[in-house]
Amino acid sequence: MSAYQVLARRYRPQTFEDLVGQETVVRTLRNALATGKVSHAYVFSGLRGVGKTTAARILAKALNCERGPTPDPCGQCVPCREIAEGTSMDVLEIDAASNRGIDNVRELREVARILPVRDRYRVFILDEAHQLTGEAFNALLKILEEPPPHVVFILASTEKHKFPPTILSRCQQLDFRPLPTETIAQRLKEVAAREKFALEDAAAHLIARAAQGSLRDGLSILDQVRSFVGEAAVDAAAVSQVLGLPPLEFLVELWQALASGNPGRALELVAQREAQGGDPLLLYQELLELLRSLVLVAANREAPLPYPPPFREALADSAAQVGLASLLRILSLAISGRELVSAAPSPGLGVMVAVGKLALWPRLVRVEALLAGNQAVAPSASPAGFSEGSLPLGASPLEGFLDQVGHKLGVALAARLRSFCELSLGEGELLIRLRSGGPNATAKALQEALASLESLARELDLAQKVRLVVTEAEPSLEQKVAADPRVQAVLEVFGGKITKVEEQS
Known part of the structure; x- marks a missing residue:
């Protein structure tokens, strides 16, 4: 039996065109290669799994391809194949987390001075480079100040803020952005089609949301769920069960309870989810993401939502009906509830109290209205798109x-x-x-x-x-005093008049 290669490795991009979601980085590198203005040192920073090391390998192939330097490496020549396989003697990938000391960097400097064995450039890719020690950074600084013409350094990191300013100032910095949910979902569906297994649209979006901007994480989750379902289709229920995430239908039902100010129903749903073995913290995090999406679509109906199409229109209608101001209030209360969840004796108890308080938001609106002298009663209708109410939500x-x-x-x-x-x-x-x-x-x-x-x-x-x-209108204090017989007698005797009345406590 041959060893199985996971999807994240099998579908690792081999050219700049395959690197999805990083158009700015790709354009910058391709233009540098086309014009011969490649920097001697780069800092690739961004979230894990967004393509930093992959882009570094592609850049190394572009520099050392037999047809290059070229923005489009052939992928077939010996240098391209060896770099892709990680066996090239002139392209060295170094784990800076385990080779972080000054002696390691001194050794690297000595190797960098030697001409390439076969290729044009000796490329050093330092992964998690922010973990180098201060002394190691100082040792690296010297060669970055006076680099040999045949050397290119690529420092990949998830925490660029930990780099010394002296290092950053000598490198060209390229920031890799988290991938949008829709981009990850589309890529997952493409991989599923090439692997010839069924992946439902709702399941792809649920995996993409769980990946939180990392395509590699998305592919790893897809591998995990695929192993769970076997030969069956990968659907949203399977993804929810494997990851412990609440189904979207459940979140929408919880949102209905919150929007209509029904704490009893909201708490019932939370207890139901916990009884099923769901993680209350994951439930609360997904609820926060849903509220955030509702706020965005209330401000701009065309804003992208990280949910499959059947739910988008209904959520957009619901957001429009509740109104941006009310949604901002609800999201603010939900964010404040995170402190309550953290301080609770157990996550389940904290989430239950936080959600219960969140469902009372219409009462807060009513109290504010009463304090402002408005007798209007807070709304209690259900959000549009899911059930009908007699009056628009958000109106008294x-x-x-x-x-x-x-x-x-x-x-x-x-x-x-x-x-x-x-x-x-x-x-x-x-x-x-x-x-x-x-x-x-x-x-x-x-x-x-x-x-x-x-x-x-x-x-x-x-x-x-x-x-x-x-x-009858309540008489004023002045009217009460003027009507008092004793006051009237005094005024008649002395011929006076009332100029000011004060009430003493």
């Missing part, structure tokens, strides 16, 4: 009631309601409290329209009945 039912009054009973009456009435919801009852001082015509018109208002309130699922109460 009482505001919606007043809008409907304007349509059905006339704009003038609605304006009077807003100006002279206080509306509140009781148990199955909509109370319209008319403050004293409002025009009598308003009270009369409301009294005549009570039947219509009651029907409208039931239609909007606000109350079973409507009650109108006319209240």
Whole structure:
């Protein structure tokens, strides 16, 4: 039985055209090769698994190809094949994590002074170069200042900020970006097609999200899930089971509970997921990613979402209905909840409390509205695209009631309601409290329209009945003092008048 070669190695890019998601880096290197302006030292920095070492090997092939230097190495000549196999005597890959001392760098300097055995350039690829010691960096600095013409250094690192400024200033720096979820998902589907096994679109996107910008990690996860399913198709359920990630349908259901302000349902879902063996921390992280995506698509409906097409439109509709301001509030509360999760005795308990508090966000909106003097009640509808509500989420039912009054009973009456009435919801009852001082015509018109208002309130699922109460305005402190008989007697005896009234505690 021949040894199995994992997908990440089998589909490792061999040319610049195969290096997906790094167009800026590829263009820079190809132009340098085409114009003969290759630097003597490069720093390739970026997330793991995005192509740093792969690009270094391709650059080495481009420099030493029998047809080169060329932006398009043939891949067939002896130098190209040996570099691809890692057996070239003139292209040395060094693990800086285990060869990080000053003696290792001194030895490297001595080798660098020797002419190449066969090829044009001696290329040194230092992986994880940020782990070199300070003394080793100082030793490397000397040869970077006065490099031999036949030497090219490529320092690959995931933590460029750990390099001394003196090293960075002598190297050309190329930053490798994390790959977009859609790019990774598309590449996974291409690999699956070439390997002749079925990969569902939802599964590809779930793996791509789990890879977090690293194509190599994505291919490794695909290998793992493929081993789990055997000859069956790789679907989202299999990926969720292998990685412990919540299915997208579950996340959407949890989002519905949060958006509608239903803590009971939200906590039930969290407990259900934990009972199934799901990692609560992964659940919370996926929830944060979903909220982040909703915020982005609320700001720009065309923003890319890391989810398969069937879910994108519904999520975009939901985000538009909730509104950007409310989504920012929810995401802010969710981020604050991470501290609560970290401080909890167990992750499951922390996530349960954080999600429960998150579902109470409509009450916070209502408290703020009441403190601001607005009697509007916070919304409680479900997000669009998944279930229907009577009023748009993010709008107050009482505001919606007043809008409907304007349509059905006339704009003038609605304006009077807003100006002279206080509306509140009781148990199955909509109370319209008319403050004293409002025009009598308003009270009369409301009294005549009570039947219509009651029907409208039931239609909007606000109350079973409507009650109108006319209240007298509370007299001011000055009015109370002026009406006091003792004060009136004093004013009459001395011929005075009240200029100022203060209440003492």
